[in-house]
Amino acid sequence: MSAERPGPAPENAVRGLAYEEPLSIERSRPGRIGWSLPELDVPAVDPADVWPEGSVRSEPAELPELSEVEVVRHFTRLSTWNAAVDLGLYPLGSCTMKYNPKINERAARLDGFAGCHPMQPPSEAQGFLQLCWELEQMLAEISGMDRVTLQPAAGAQGELAGVMMIRAYHEHRGEKRHKILIPESAHGTNPASAALNGYDVVPVPGGSDGVLHPEAVDALMDETVAGLMLTNPNTLGLFEEHIVAIAEIVHSRGGLIYGDGANLNALLGIARPGDLGIDVMHFNLHKTFSTPHGGGGPGSGPVGVKNILATYLPTPVIQKVEGEEGDCFTLDHEFPHSIGRLHGNLGNLGMAVRAWTYIRSLGREGLRRCSDMAVLNANYLLARLRESYHVPFDRAVMHEVVFSDRNLAETGVTTLDVAKRLIDHGYHPPTIYFPLIVHGALMIEPTESESMEGLDRFVESLEAIAREAKEDPETVKTAPHHTRHTRLDETRAARKPVLRW
Amino acid sequence: MRYIPHTEEDVRHMLGVIGASDIDALLAAVPKKLRLGRPLDLPEATSEQTLSRELHAMAERNANPATHDWFLGAGTYAHFTPSAVDALASRAEFYTAYTPYQPEISQGTLQVVFEWQSMVSELVGLPVANASMYDGASATAEAALMAMRVTRRDRIVLADGLHPHYRDVLATYVGGLGAEVVTGERAADGRAAPLGSLVDDRTACVILQQPGFLGSVQDVRAIAEEAHAHGALLIVTTTEALSLALLEAPGKMGTDIVCGEAQSFGVPMSFGGPHLGFLATAQKFLRQLPGRLVGETVDTEGRRGYVLTLSTREQHIRRERATSNICTNQGLCLLLATIYLSLHGKVGLRKLAEANLAKAEYAKARVRATPGLSLPFPAATFNEFVVGLSEPADLVLARAAEAKLIAGLDLAPYASDLGPALLVCTTELASREAIDRLVGLLAGEAS
Incomplete structure (x- = not known):
């Protein structure tokens, strides 16, 4: 650590139980450890004896050396410096910081869910596959889409998947379309996801009443446009009331409509994107379906499609096979027109357990409520x-x-x-x-x-x-005045980045 | 409705303040003809007690390391996680917070991310690590995109041994950008063969997995030389971050970007996610890095603190010109990993890695000595290796599963040239007795 950098605050606690806490490495003492390895029951091996020269690590990684007590105090103290939903109102717009139920957390930690390996034979994971299949069905019903994949790891990856399916649809039909229409009020992930597909982004201005008008889309929609990405309700919280007319314009000129599901919490049981002309959309399980935001993630961004796009779904696809001895669930890799794989495994399925639990806890009336x-x-x-x-x-x-x-x-x-x-x-x-x-x-x-x-x-x-x-x-x-820190100097952080200890 | 506090009296009062007759009137912006007009076709609400029973029954139908002896790795690893990891990560102040946009009330999350970035940087031997990526596969794909931006080239060379799923995800990610992806050969010893003319002056990067998908410890320096000779970047990715504790840091062997999967550091397998992608690079490529970054600074009183920084790279500022479309990171998973690494520390992590190596060497010796089984590759390995069988792998797997043992991955779909073969992984969870049982089952003994 360089000498000119600021040191930790010197006091143990400044206001009663408001604790200071240095970086873990600043607490480190050689010889301390916070974990115990069981006795080795096989012969020890020196890596230098079995690995080629130069392969063995020459210097150990400088990780902190701490007892378990110190680690526990370190992270418990750090936790007290955070605002959180469980402490109070956290009204971040478009993030849907709703309560994260405790049963969800317990469910996801059951050995049969938390300990399940993504490549174990499907016959040894029937409970998890059933849960995933059921969640897909429930999300399809909630959204009015025909098929759902749980694979995308977050909303932004869901957008990427959705736009890829739009692209695959056009390419499959031999059409070359290179533009995507995106309202100016859209989340930044929309244009970024379109750009990753090689599309040019064309902004669509909203009306003076805050919603999108058919004329604005009409003026831009032609055979070079692959589709329109739309958030409904939009980021002003307003329902896009002309959506059906807009969808007709886009569809009549061969385009498709992507629905950003970030704001789905407004529509549960009220209206379904699939009934409004949306062809493909993502869900944010960490917004609408109460999975925790985790200090920045993980998200989970399942994607729903209409049947015209089902052939392009990412693989593998979970299938239910009805049999005489009951249903069985399999992983189907045979989707010749699939956009391919987006996730190293099957998706952030630990979040699927939580979302399934949430939907089943609330039921149809509860979701509407x-x-x-x-x-x-x-x-x-x-x-x-x-x-x-x-x-x-x-x-x-x-x-x-x-x-x-x-x-x-x-x-x-x-x-x-x-x-x-x-x-x-x-x-x-x-x-x-x-x-x-x-x-x-x-x-x-x-x-x-x-x-x-x-x-x-x-x-x-x-x-x-x-x-x-x-x-x-x-x-x-000059606020805030009552926090551990006053305003932090973000310019200094960016001008001379210090990104590690 | 235990998650919703409103009483009917509250609702009436609030509607009165708004000046609406009922909830339906509030929804006036949704034209009647666009409304669903029926209840959702979903089950009724279920009590916590009833649902808990149902969840337990579903969970019990999935094999896991608590019910089976476990030798399946292939990118997702069964390691022991100390109790303190989940106990601390279950602090709701961590898991019910979001991205630390407001640093004055997010210092807990921010300091954890800073510590994580520091630990990744130490482990891989490169100075700059981001706050995390979705998983190892997308981190690898994002690393390739980054190399394309840095070099302004569009050819990607995959040295042999990249996890097939990573290869698939990479193909999906670059498919819309017109990049060309070519793959090298496997040498007879199990390592990536020299790339030769595959690397050319159009090549943006070479991607090398260490250890390779089939377990081999790769010659990073040789591949680095081949990449750099043509001005391409070398990306080293790993699916088993624990190997970094024992293998030379890729950053010290000429690697430009190190990425991969850190699920091994206390993150549950959870049927494949959420896991923990990471990405690190040299200072000179910092501005091309995707994802969130936390940096150190001071407040107006000069006190040290942390903030999200260099966000002009990101989609919420730069939109279609951002370095990536990524928004969420894997905050909760990096918290698990940071706690896990703090408990293990400098000495403990290396000891753990040595135990993994020792278990694998013991298992390999047993395999070598067992008629009907073989080790097709002589290359060195860490905790994972290929076992050649004398009968179809699916039969062996089924027999082992009956005996409550998950024996590994059937390589038929991934490396059919090997004949019947399994990819077998031995972490610290594998007891000597379980390894002996595994070898017996592989050789055809009944349990």
């Missing part, structure tokens, strides 16, 4: 905050709502400042500066997990910050 309450919560925030914060598109929203910092312009307080001040009130900030089409966007997705009183407290905090921005802007601009 999720969307109803998610929509109610978002509209309640809109109604209560409309006076304090500017609403760029003021109409009934679905599961999320976007405000901006325009009302605060005179105070010099920006969206970033509001977000940082919310931290002092005990909240994780909403998504900020997205969607890009709204200047200073504050994108709030409360999810169905939040109670009315919880939302009331959140509203009071946001109102207090709006008042404070006028009366004492400096306090807002």
Whole structure:
């Protein structure tokens, strides 16, 4: 470690139980260990005796040497520095930070799920294959799609898979189309996934009412366009009400429609993408279906397709074979038009166990209730905050709502400042500066997990910050004040990157 | 509905504040004719108690290392995980948080990622590692894309021994970009043969798996020379990250990008995912790196802290010009691995790797001494190797499974030239007694 870098904070604890904690390597002492290897029951082997010269590691990797107690304290202390759904409202827009049920975690840790190997004979994994097949069926019913694959590891890989299937469809028909239409409000993964397929991205402007209009698509849609990627509800939380007319335009000129399922939590049991003209879509199990966000992942991004695209699904495909002695589940590798394999194995199936458990816990009525309450919560925030914060598109929203910092312009307080001040009130900030089409966007997705009183407290905090921005802007601009750290210098981090100890 | 707090009275009050008569009125933006208009055709809600029973019954129908002796690896490895790993990763402050966009309240996650990046960097011998990739296969594909950006070339040479699934994923990833993928030969000793004219001045990278899919310890330096002679990058990928504790660090042998799968470090097999892809490189290629990166900085009071950094490479800023479309990383899995590596430490990890090697050498000696079994390749191995059989592998696997032993991978679909053969893996979980039983079953003894 270089000498000019800042050292760890010196104190054990600065405010009662608010602990400091250095890097693990700074706690390391030669000779300590946090684990015990059983006695070796075979002859020991010196690798230098059995490996070619120069193959054996010349210097050991400098990993920390710690006792189990120290490791436990280290990570337990670090955990206390995080905001988390289990601590309170985490209203990141488009991320659907809903409650992650505990039974899901227990289920995924059962030996028969957690210990199952992806290449063991299918006959030795019938329970897991059945669960996966059932989850595919349930996701198909929820979305109105015909077939589902669980293989994509995350939403972005699902997009990649979906756009690949669109490309395969056109290539199979001998058509060369090189463009994809993407609304300006789309998530950044949409254009990035299209580009990985070699497509040129053509942005589609939204209307002044915040939704996409058929005329805008009509003007751009021709035989060079492979398809349109659409998020519904869109990232403003607005339902794309012209979707059927838009789908007709795209389909009539030979294109297909990709549905970004990031916002599916608004639609469960209300409307199904497959009934709205969507040909292929992904699901985010870590958003809609309650699998944990894990501090950044893993996600899981199953993809649903209509029958016209089923022949292009990634392989292997899970099949149910009905037999006299009951059903059996197999892995089918024979898909000659498949886009191929996307995942080293069958997908992030530990997340499939959690999602299956979630859907079965809630059942059909419960899923519908999720969307109803998610929509109610978002509209309640809109109604209560409309006076304090500017609403760029003021109409009934679905599961999320976007405000901006325009009302605060005179105070010099920006969206970033509001977000940082919310931290002092005990909240994780909403998504900020997205969607890009709204200047200073504050994108709030409360999810169905939040109670009315919880939302009331959140509203009071946001109102207090709006008042404070006028009366004492400096306090807002220098927030947060009650955290372990004040604002961190992101410019310094990028200018001289220090990426390891 | 235990996950949803709203009472009917709450709903009425909230609707009143909004000025809507009922929930249906809130959904006015969804035209009536577009609505489903019926309940979803799904099962009714199920109580936790009932569902737990059902889940246990489903789980019991899957073989796993708690029910069977385990010799199947092939890219996913059954290792022992200390209790502290899952206990700590089960802290909800970790697993119910998301990407640390707000560093002031995400220092726990950020410091863990920084420690993970440091450990990967140490293990592979290169200075820069990212926060993780989906899995080893996509990490390898992303490494190839990165090499294409760096070199502005579009030919990818695969040295023999790349995991067939990694090869498939790579083909899927580069399929839309017009890249050419060619594959080298296997030498008689089981290692990758020299690549010769396969590497040319259009070659962006050579990809070498270490150890190879069939277990052989590869000659990294020789392949590096061949790649560099034509200005191509060398990518070394591994499916068994534990081997890094004992094999020379690829970064010290001329490798430009090291990537692979770190599931072995405390991540459950979970039928194939979520696992833990990693990717590391030299400082000079930093700006072409895909995925999240955490860097050190200070706050306004000069206190050390960590932030996501260099995000102008990423899709949420750069959109279609990003280095990758990746958004989520494998945060929870890298947490497991960071805890796992902290417990094992500098000395423990090497001891564990030595135990894996010792088990494999013992098993190979037993195989060598058993009539009807053979070791087709003389090349050195780590914890995985090929066993030649004298009867079809599927019969042997079935016989072993009856005896509660998962004997390995049938190589017929992957290396049919070998005749009947199994890829066998011995981790620290394999007891001497289990290895003896395995060898007996492979040789045709009844259990």
